[in-house]
Amino acid sequence: MNYKINLKMVALAAVLSCSAISVFAAPLQILEFKKGQLSSTEQSQLCEQIKDLCQQGAQWRSLKTPDQNLWILSSRNDIAQFKATSTGFKLVRKWNILTTGSEDGFHKQYIFPKLFPLTQQRYAIAIIDQFSEMYSGGGAGIERASFYELQESGNERSFIKNYPFSFNRMIRACFSEQDYESSQGKCHDEDSLSLDIRPIKPMLWQFRYRYSLSVSPASDSGEKSYQGSRNLNIDLNKAPEQPNIPEAWNYAGMG
Numbered sequence: 001m002n003y004k005i006n007l008k009m010v011a012l013a014a015v016l017s018c019s020a021i022s023v024f025a026a027p028l029q030i031l032e033f034k035k036g037q038l039s040s041t042e043q044s045q046l047c048e049q050i051k052d053l054c055q056q057g058a059q060w061r062s063l064k065t066p067d068q069n070l071w072i073l074s075s076r077n078d079i080a081q082f083k084a085t086s087t088g089f090k091l092v093r094k095w096n097i098l099t100t101g102s103e104d105g106f107h108k109q110y111i112f113p114k115l116f117p118l119t120q121q122r123y124a125i126a127i128i129d130q131f132s133e134m135y136s137g138g139g140a141g142i143e144r145a146s147f148y149e150l151q152e153s154g155n156e157r158s159f160i161k162n163y164p165f166s167f168n169r170m171i172r173a174c175f176s177e178q179d180y181e182s183s184q185g186k187c188h189d190e191d192s193l194s195l196d197i198r199p200i201k202p203m204l205w206q207f208r209y210r211y212s213l214s215v216s217p218a219s220d221s222g223e224k225s226y227q228g229s230r231n232l233n234i235d236l237n238k239a240p241e242q243p244n245i246p247e248a249w250n251y252a253g254m255g
Contacts (some may be wrong), residue, residue, distance in 0.1 A: 010105035017218040026066060028120070028199035033061030033073040033113040042089065049091040052078050061113055067121070073113060079125065079150065093154050099127060106132050116147065118236060119202040124149045125156075128165060133253050135170025138188060140253045145195075160239045164209070173216035184216040190214045193251045203236045211249045 007017035038046075038060070047054035052074070059075040070082040070089050077097040082089035112126040124147050131142040145165035148156035174180050174187035196208040213226045232243050245251075 008200045012092075026120075026121055028117040028202070029066075030117065030197065030199065031063045031065065031071075033063050033071070034062050034114070035059070037062050045088045046072065046080075046082065046091075049082075050078070050080055050094060052076065052096075053080065063115060065115070065123075071115060071123075073111065077111060079111075081150075093152065095150055095154055095156060097127065097148075097156065113147070116197065116205075117199055118149060120188070122149060124159070125185050126165075129162070131253065138170040140167070140169035142251070142253045161241075163195075163207075163243055164193060164251050165195050167191075167253070169253070171221075173219040173221075179218040182243065183216055186214075186216045187218065189216050189219050189221055189223070191249075193249060200233065205234050205236060206233055206245055207232045209243070209245050211251075213244075 036067050043060075052058070053060065053072060053159050055076065057075075061228070062103050063071050068084050072078070072080045072082070074080075075238065077099055078085045078094060079097060080094045081092040081139075097111055099109035099111070108130050110128055110130065112183050114126070116124045116126065118124055126145045126147050129144045129146070131144075133140040133142070134206065143165040145160070146158060146162055147160040148158050153159055168190070169192070170188040170190050172187065173189050180187065191211070191213040194210045196210070198206045198208065200206050209230045209232070211226075211228045212221060214219060215223050215225045228246065228249070230245050232245075234240070234243070
């Protein structure tokens with residue numbers, strides 16, 4: 001009898017051990033802040049703790065991390081972390097993120113609505129600098145990202161600055177009637193750059209850059225349509241000043 005009980009205890013211990021390992025080794029995931037996920041009771045509970053969240057006109061996005069902490073992103077650039085308790089969500093800490101922009105509207109900053117894991121318990125946000133350029137018959141939209149760890153002190157620590165995030169451009173290719181006839185309905189050269197980030201393990205992300213160039217038949221640029229990609233593993237403890245992507249992609253715009 002004791003032998004059978006011991007076998008059962010060993011088997012149970014093995015199952016619990018495997019479960020613990022699988023929870024501990026859960027893959028890191030980028031989490032998205034979404035609208036409309038909180039009940040009116042939960043909203044009232046949070047408003048009592050942070051009045052800023054409930055100022056007139058403020059809108060919320062929320063998410064829950066694997067440890068069931070609740071995170072809030074406000075349209076006024078407040079980020080707050082709450083923990084679940086037997087009596088409801090309790091405030092853990094709060095950050096107020098400063099963003100800037102130009103008066104002419106060609107440059108603005110915003111918080112990308114995702115939470116990026118550094119480790120199982122540490123998270124970062126991305127602040128996006130968004131630029132636009134207009135020129136004859138075309139234009140460009142450029143986004144660059146800077147990443148900040150949300151520290152327990154309520155401060156933010158910068159660890160990546162001004163990385164290419166997205167890019168799209170149109171350059172006019174048709175200038176004469178002959179150009180229009182030869183263009184096959186496509187009178188612009190167009191190119192774009194996009195970035196997808198994948199956490200590989202604590203303090204290591206993979207940056208997946210994709211580039212596409214589509215050249216008009218009427219173009220005199222001498223370029224050919226092209227698609228390219230580059231995957232870069234970025235050590236977040238010592239991230240390079242800029243990612244190693246081809247200069248030929250010319251993602252910085254005209255300026």
